[in-house]
Amino acid sequence: MMEPILEARHINKYFRKPVLFHVLKDINFKINKGEFTSIMGKSGCGKSTLLYILSTMDTDYDGELLLNNQLITGAERNELSYIRNKYVGFVFQFHYLLPEFSVLENVILPAKKLGEKSIEEIISDGHDKLKILNIEHLATKRASQISGGEKQRVAIARALINNPSIIMGDEPTGNLDSHNADNVFNIFRQLSDEQNLSLLIVTHDEDFAKQTDRIITMGDGRIIS
Amino acid sequence: MVNWNLILNIAKTHLLTKVKQTSIAALGVTFGIGAYITLVCFMTGLNTMLDDLILNQTPQIHIYNEIKPSNQQPISLYEELNNSIKVVHSIKPKITQKKIHNVLPIIDYLSNNSNVEAVLPQIKTQIFYIAGSIEIGGNLTGFEPIKEVEHFNLNNYIIEGSATALNNIDNSIIIGAGIAEKMSLKIGDRVQVSPLEGGFFPLKIVGIYQSGIADVDAIQSFTNIKTIQRILGKPKNYITDLNLKLYDINIAPQLSKEIENQFNLRAIDIQTANAQFETGTTVRNLITYAVSITLLIVAGFGIYNILNMLIYEKMNDIAILKATGFSGRDVQLIFMSQAMIIGFVGGILGLLIGFGLANFIGTLPFNTEALPTIETYPINLNPLFFLIGFSFAMISTFIAGYLPSKRAEKIDPVKIIRGQ
Numbered sequence: 001m002m003e004p005i006l007e008a009r010h011i012n013k014y015f016r017k018p019v020l021f022h023v024l025k026d027i028n029f030k031i032n033k034g035e036f037t038s039i040m041g042k043s044g045c046g047k048s049t050l051l052y053i054l055s056t057m058d059t060d061y062d063g064e065l066l067l068n069n070q071l072i073t074g075a076e077r078n079e080l081s082y083i084r085n086k087y088v089g090f091v092f093q094f095h096y097l098l099p100e101f102s103v104l105e106n107v108i109l110p111a112k113k114l115g116e117k118s119i120e121e122i123i124s125d126g127h128d129k130l131k132i133l134n135i136e137h138l139a140t141k142r143a144s145q146i147s148g149g150e151k152q153r154v155a156i157a158r159a160l161i162n163n164p165s166i167i168m169g170d171e172p173t174g175n176l177d178s179h180n181a182d183n184v185f186n187i188f189r190q191l192s193d194e195q196n197l198s199l200l201i202v203t204h205d206e207d208f209a210k211q212t213d214r215i216i217t218m219g220d221g222r223i224i225s
Numbered sequence: 226m227v228n229w230n231l232i233l234n235i236a237k238t239h240l241l242t243k244v245k246q247t248s249i250a251a252l253g254v255t256f257g258i259g260a261y262i263t264l265v266c267f268m269t270g271l272n273t274m275l276d277d278l279i280l281n282q283t284p285q286i287h288i289y290n291e292i293k294p295s296n297q298q299p300i301s302l303y304e305e306l307n308n309s310i311k312v313v314h315s316i317k318p319k320i321t322q323k324k325i326h327n328v329l330p331i332i333d334y335l336s337n338n339s340n341v342e343a344v345l346p347q348i349k350t351q352i353f354y355i356a357g358s359i360e361i362g363g364n365l366t367g368f369e370p371i372k373e374v375e376h377f378n379l380n381n382y383i384i385e386g387s388a389t390a391l392n393n394i395d396n397s398i399i400i401g402a403g404i405a406e407k408m409s410l411k412i413g414d415r416v417q418v419s420p421l422e423g424g425f426f427p428l429k430i431v432g433i434y435q436s437g438i439a440d441v442d443a444i445q446s447f448t449n450i451k452t453i454q455r456i457l458g459k460p461k462n463y464i465t466d467l468n469l470k471l472y473d474i475n476i477a478p479q480l481s482k483e484i485e486n487q488f489n490l491r492a493i494d495i496q497t498a499n500a501q502f503e504t505g506t507t508v509r510n511l512i513t514y515a516v517s518i519t520l521l522i523v524a525g526f527g528i529y530n531i532l533n534m535l536i537y538e539k540m541n542d543i544a545i546l547k548a549t550g551f552s553g554r555d556v557q558l559i560f561m562s563q564a565m566i567i568g569f570v571g572g573i574l575g576l577l578i579g580f581g582l583a584n585f586i587g588t589l590p591f592n593t594e595a596l597p598t599i600e601t602y603p604i605n606l607n608p609l610f611f612l613i614g615f616s617f618a619m620i621s622t623f624i625a626g627y628l629p630s631k632r633a634e635k636i637d638p639v640k641i642i643r644g645q
Contacts, residue, residue, distance in 0.1 A: 052639045057548060078552045085550020092642055096545045100242040110549040112231045158549065170642070 004069065005165050005198045006031040006054060011063035013049060023049050024061070025221040031166065031200055036192040038209040039202045041218035048170055050218070051202045055088055055168050056080045068165055085114050089159025091169040097151055097158075099144035104130070106143050107157045114162050122161075129157040133187060149180035156187060167191070169201040173208060185211065232555060235546075236562040239539070247567065250531035254571025254622065255578060257524020258614045261517050262579020265610045267586050268513045270603035272506065279502045281378045282436060283495050284345070284468030286481045290325055291491035292318045328464040331488060340471050340480060343376045345369060347466040348453045354446075355417035355425065356408045363404060363444040365418060367453030376470045381599070386412045386432030391449045398452075399432035403443030418446075418456065426456050437594050525621035532564055532629045543633050544641035553634035560633050564626020565619065572618025576611050 011027040014020060023046045031037055041047045052058040054065065056072060059080070065073045067087055072080065084090075097106045108126040111117065117125070130136040133153040138146055143154065152172060159167050167188075173181035185208055191197045192213070201212070209215050217224045240247045294316045300306065325331065328346070335344045348367040353360040370388040373379040379388050383399065391397050398418070400410060410416055415427045428448065435442055448456075454463055471477055477494035484492040496503055536543070543556055587604040 048643060052643070055548070057637075057639050078554065081547070081550050081552035081555075084548070088550075090548050092548075096541065096548075096642070098542050098545060100238050105238075109231075109235075109546075113228065113550055113555070115228050115231075162550075 003033040004030040007066040009064040013061040034196040036199045036213045038212040039216045045218045046221045047202045087165040089164040089167040091172040093171040093174040097143035104139040111161045166198040250567045251571035253527030255574040258575025259578035261520045263582040266583035266604045270605040272509045274603040285471045285477045285495045286469040288467040288492045324463045342470045345468040346464040353419045367450045383432045384435045390431035397431040398428035399447040401442040401445045402435040529625035536629045544638035547638040557630045557634035560630035564622045568618045568622025
């Protein structure tokens with residue numbers, strides 16, 4: 001039996017500036033546990049906008065959003081922060097590490113924020129995640145001193161640190177060369193296969209999308225297929 | 226549920242990786258607070274000195290028997306003339322004694338008053354200084370030298386010799402610098418004085434007095450009470466003036482009225498006797514406050530600027546922190562704690578620098594006629610100023626940090642992330 005992790009019901013969103021614009025039109029879909037899903041579509045079709053709504057960062061929408069079968073639409077900002085912290089891992093197109101901190105610090109920051117484990121456990125978790133991504137040797141380096149591909153892997157390790165229900169990515173390979181892009185895809189694939197992790201990745205790289213379990217295609221603010 | 230450890234750790238990392246910026250921000254506070262401490266110590270030091278010029282020479286309440294006409298002339302007691310216009314020509318003051326009647330119990334009574342720090346009895350009289358055939362008019366005041374030294378800083382005005390010698394040496398006198406110069410007198414010499422009632426008394430000079438007011442120094446001399454009672458041929462209870470020193474100068478007007486009513490004597494408080502003194506003090510204090518507040522506000526704006534810049538630079542970090550589950554409040558606390566750390570470190574350094582500079586000013590030479598015993602600039606190292614300075618450093622960094630950090634709290638991570 002399929003267990004839905006994330007469910008969107010009748011999501012509508014408008015941009016009010018500079019003119020009123022209906023970005024997302026009645027979006028309905030479900031992501032099941034362990035599913036590796038990609039969202040495709042032309043630029044401006046609203047796929048990133050949708051992703052940020054799903055990530056709980058954008059709260060300005062109509063409709064309902066359920067995570068682990070719990071309605072999270074209308075929750076308090078602090079509660080949303082907590083949900084993001086615990087259940088959602090996020091990987092951006094640009095690496096978005098904190099440049100002043102070491103790689104390990106960057107990875108374990110969300111776990112420290114969550115504060116469910118002791119600092120020793122968190123550090124050992126951090127090393128584990130870095131090991132999964134084959135970058136354990138970078139642990140003590142400054143985040144500003146490592147290469148782009150490495151940064152993206154650190155970002156993935158950070159997304160994994162709290163063992164989230166779902167990982168979301170906004171064109172995580174968009175800024176990488178093909179070698180590193182393959183690398184990142186393989187990591188995602190592996191996480192999906194081996195750890196039964198759910199992934200939802202926005203991309204306009206067709207090769208990338210084809211290798212995922214399911215493709216959601218968007219056009220003009222609607223889900224086409 | 227705030228994880229202070231984590232927040233402070235992030236704040237610390239931000240501050241330490243931007244040492245230059247952090248130091249500039251902290252130095253802004255340091256200079257502001259340092260300048261505040263220096264100036265306020267120096268200015269209040271000068272103010273206190275100027276106030277002391279008055280306070281040391283004016284009793285807070287001066288009690289004496291005033292020679293004046295009776296308020297009620299006998300004719301007003303005559304009932305049959307109640308409804309008529311009464312004209313009395315050439316009213317003369319009532320005959321009364323100069324001494325305060327029944328003075329010893331009054332001294333006891335006032336000494337027991339909890340508002341009164343000290344009661345200093347004095348005898349004032351006119352005398353002539355005799356130099357050969359020349360007679361120079363002057364004032365001789367008899368007092369209790371030890372008490373005067375203790376409560377009115379008399380020693381500040383004795384440029385040679387000492388006040389306590391008055392107690393130790395019989396028939397001694399402290400003479401004004403002006404008379405000493407006119408009559409070529411120095412310590413150890415004898416001067417003849419003659420009271421209005423007649424007679425000559427040779428007194429030994431044990432000190433030279435200089436108030437800084439030339440007119441006073443040209444006539445004024447001091448001796449102890451016993452000596453003056455002997456010169457005037459009066460008994461031990463002959464006291465013409467009582468000077469009060471109070472713990473709180475502000476109750477002087479009220480207390481002086483009570484004394485006037487109770488003892489039927491004239492009691493003048495310092496506020497009435499020196500109206501310009503209060504105005505001067507108020508104006509000087511006002512200037513001190515205005516300067517300090519300006520300095521502190523300038524320091525506050527410096528902090529505000531730097532933090533604003535810091536937050537502008539850290540937009541990405543803020544977006545990441547928020548995306549990974551830090552709440553707006555967490556982000557705000559991170560920047561607030563940076564501001565407070567800057568304020569704390571800068572404030573402490575400022576206090577130290579202020580303390581150093583104020584002490585340095587305190588060693589600079591400063592000579593004035595008015596205060597012959599002062600040799601360096603007066604400074605007032607009141608711990609209260611340090612407390613105020615530190616509190617202000619904390620409060621101003623709090624306010625200067627609050628506004629930018631509030632902005633950081635409100636930053637929408639989606640806008641930053643998508644904008645790139």
